[in-house]
Amino acid sequence: MTRKKVKVAFIENESVRKSTFKKRKRGIFKKAHELATLCDVPICVLIKSEYDSIPEVWPSREEANKVLSQWEMMPEMSKTKKMVNQETFLLQRISKATESLKKLWRENRELEMKELMFSCFSGKTLLSDINKNDLPDLGCFIDQYLKDLNRRIEILRTNDVSGAGAATTSNAMPMLMVDLHSSSAEFYNKIRIQIENNLNKIHEEMG
Amino acid sequence: MVKKSKGRQKVEMVKMKNESNLQVTFSKRRSGLFKKASELCTLCGAQIAIIVFSPGRKVFSFGHPNVESIIDRFLNNNPPPPPHHQNNMQLSEARRNSTVRDLNIHLTQVLDELESEKKKHEDLRKIRENTKALGHWWEDPIEGLGLPKLEGFKGKLENFKQTVSLQASKLLEETVPNFYVGGSSNAAAFGNDEASQRRMVDLNAFNYNQNPIFPNHALPFGNNGHGNIPQGFAPGYNMNYRPEYNPNQNQNQHQVFKREDISEYEHHHGHPPHSRSGYY
Numbered sequence: 001m002t003r004k005k006v007k008v009a010f011i012e013n014e015s016v017r018k019s020t021f022k023k024r025k026r027g028i029f030k031k032a033h034e035l036a037t038l039c040d041v042p043i044c045v046l047i048k049s050e051y052d053s054i055p056e057v058w059p060s061r062e063e064a065n066k067v068l069s070q071w072e073m074m075p076e077m078s079k080t081k082k083m084v085n086q087e088t089f090l091l092q093r094i095s096k097a098t099e100s101l102k103k104l105w106r107e108n109r110e111l112e113m114k115e116l117m118f119s120c121f122s123g124k125t126l127l128s129d130i131n132k133n134d135l136p137d138l139g140c141f142i143d144q145y146l147k148d149l150n151r152r153i154e155i156l157r158t159n160d161v162s163g164a165g166a167a168t169t170s171n172a173m174p175m176l177m178v179d180l181h182s183s184s185a186e187f188y189n190k191i192r193i194q195i196e197n198n199l200n201k202i203h204e205e206m207g
Numbered sequence: 208m209v210k211k212s213k214g215r216q217k218v219e220m221v222k223m224k225n226e227s228n229l230q231v232t233f234s235k236r237r238s239g240l241f242k243k244a245s246e247l248c249t250l251c252g253a254q255i256a257i258i259v260f261s262p263g264r265k266v267f268s269f270g271h272p273n274v275e276s277i278i279d280r281f282l283n284n285n286p287p288p289p290p291h292h293q294n295n296m297q298l299s300e301a302r303r304n305s306t307v308r309d310l311n312i313h314l315t316q317v318l319d320e321l322e323s324e325k326k327k328h329e330d331l332r333k334i335r336e337n338t339k340a341l342g343h344w345w346e347d348p349i350e351g352l353g354l355p356k357l358e359g360f361k362g363k364l365e366n367f368k369q370t371v372s373l374q375a376s377k378l379l380e381e382t383v384p385n386f387y388v389g390g391s392s393n394a395a396a397f398g399n400d401e402a403s404q405r406r407m408v409d410l411n412a413f414n415y416n417q418n419p420i421f422p423n424h425a426l427p428f429g430n431n432g433h434g435n436i437p438q439g440f441a442p443g444y445n446m447n448y449r450p451e452y453n454p455n456q457n458q459n460q461h462q463v464f465k466r467e468d469i470s471e472y473e474h475h476h477g478h479p480p481h482s483r484s485g486y487y
Contacts, residue, residue, distance in 0.1 A: 008249050008311055021251040028247060031240050035259065039233040040222040043259040045244075046281055050252065055281055068282060071258050074266055082267040083274055086245050087303065090310040093242075097317045104324045111331040118338065118346050120367065127374050132382075135375040142368045148349055149361045156354045 021049060029058045042067045113141035233262055241269040249307070256281075272300065 011017035025047060036043045036059075044064035048055040057064045071079070084092065116138055119125040130138065223229040237259060244255045248271040256270040256277035268274045279285065338346065345352075345360050352360070 006250070008246055009308075010252055011250050017251050021247070021253065024243065024247045024250070025253075028240065028243050031236070031243060032257070032259075034220065035233070035236045035240055037220050038218065038223050038236070039229055039262055041233065041260050041262060043257070046256040046277055047247075048254040048277065048280075055254075055277070057281070067258055067260075068278060070260065071266060071268075071278070078266060079268070082265060084241065084269050085273050086248060086271050086307045087310065089241055089245060089269060090307060090314055093238075094310065094314050094317060097314065097321055101317060101321045101324060104321065104328060108324055108327050108331060111328070111335070115331065115334060115338075117367075118343065121345065121363075122341070122343060127370060130374070132375070132378040135371060135378070139368065139371055139375065142364060142371065146361065146364055146368070149357060149364065152349045152352075153354065153357050153361065156357070160354070 018051065021051065025049075025056070032058060042070060044068065109137060110141060113138050117141060117145070229262060237261075237267055244269050245271065249304075272303065 011020055028045060028047075032043055032045050035041065044067040045058040046055050046064070047058075113134070116125065116130065116134065120127060120130075223232060240257065240259075244257055247253050248255055254271055254277055256268065256274050258266065258268045258274070258278075260266050270277055344356065349357070
């Protein structure tokens with residue numbers, strides 16, 4: 001079966017509509033079953049169509065009645081909190097998608113400015129050819145980068161000063177701010193002495 | 208090509224073991240189920256209600272036209288409303304349907320935009336991978352650079368920032384000619400006088416997009432932001448200013464790295480090869 005994109009509009013053709021209804025109804029019951037099984041949750045589905053005088057129930061009348069009585073017991077606010085219809089459901093989806101889009105757009109913009117910055121550095125792009133609308137964002141990105149650079153420089157300088165050894169690349173210690181004062185050398189010394197003393201005691205006791 | 212995830216995998220039809228996976232699955236599948244239900248209603252004119260309890264015992268429900276009426280009719284075996292009520296219902300139903308149609312259009316637009324941004328993300332990622340091969344050490348992550356390199360880079364970046372700032376000021380003057388008052392000397396025109404220097408300092412002073420916001424063309428139902436979308440791409444040139452613009456400036460000031468850093472191609476032909484990508 002080929003996957004054709006179906007336009008989400010009322011199907012005028014009666015026979016197509018009827019067969020679509022049957023197929024999709026089956027699909028919905030299947031998906032409901034999967035959801036119930038995988039997540040071990042109570043669920044019921046009620047479908048009323050032009051093809052049936054009484055609504056169809058899934059999984060069964062008994063099961064549905066159980067779910068519905070649980071439903072009836074819920075306080076009104078809990079019921080309505082997560083209640084949606086087509087309109088509100090679409091609004092939710094739109095808002096979620098818009099959030100993702102904003103986030104991704106921001107990320108892409110940063111990546112773009114990064115490329116632009118590096119491109120200027122390597123001489124690939126002439127400053128005067130940069131679109132003037134991009135300059136502010138480029139400036140913003142440069143500032144951010146400088147902030148990160150300075151932070152990293154601070155970390156390495158602090159490590160250096162405390163005599164922890166030559167500042168190394170972060171393969172060994174990524175972004176770890178190691179605060180080793182000279183007093184810590186004393187501290188380790190004390191421990192070493194304590195251990196030695198303990199060992200000596202043990203040796204004595206053992207004769 | 209490195210695959211990011213394992214792709215579609217067959218799932219066993221038993222309760223999921225991992226607690227957080229179960230939560231995520233519930234969330235996604237519930238949403239998918241509601242979506243299918245919504246489609247069925249629009250496509251076939253059906254009425255539907257779904258009630259599902261979450262693992263956390265919250266209750267989610269979807270209903271078309273609305274949950275309560277369908278459940279009520281089902282539980283109380285009520286017949287559908289008599290014909291003389293139909294007209295009012297049909298009117299409000301028609302209005303609802305047209306709203307839903309519009310919302311669907313809006314949603315489709317946003318989803319399409321999301322798709323193209325995802326593709327753009329992929330393209331940018333590939334560009335980064337390709338340029339890695341050029342071996343520009345300053346492009347490597349900051350964490351991997353040693354102190355001397357970092358400090359050198361910092362200095363050059365600060366210079367670059369000044370250059371960008373100058374350029375931005377220059378362009379601002381061009382678009383808003385009344386901006387600088389007085390100073391008819393050549394020095395003022397090229398930003399070498401004191402007044403210009405004072406103006407040119409900080410990009411924060413104008414139109415500074417601290418939080419580059421959502422582009423307005425992507426919101427069909429209203430503009431609530433302004434953003435910057437790159438228009439086309441810049442051809443490849445080197446970064447030197449033309450001499451007449453800044454007669455007093457040292458050439459090297461506008462080159463972030465020395466001539467030796469420029470590629471062989473540029474060195475021999477005087478300009479870098481044209482950029483093939485759609486971005487800078």
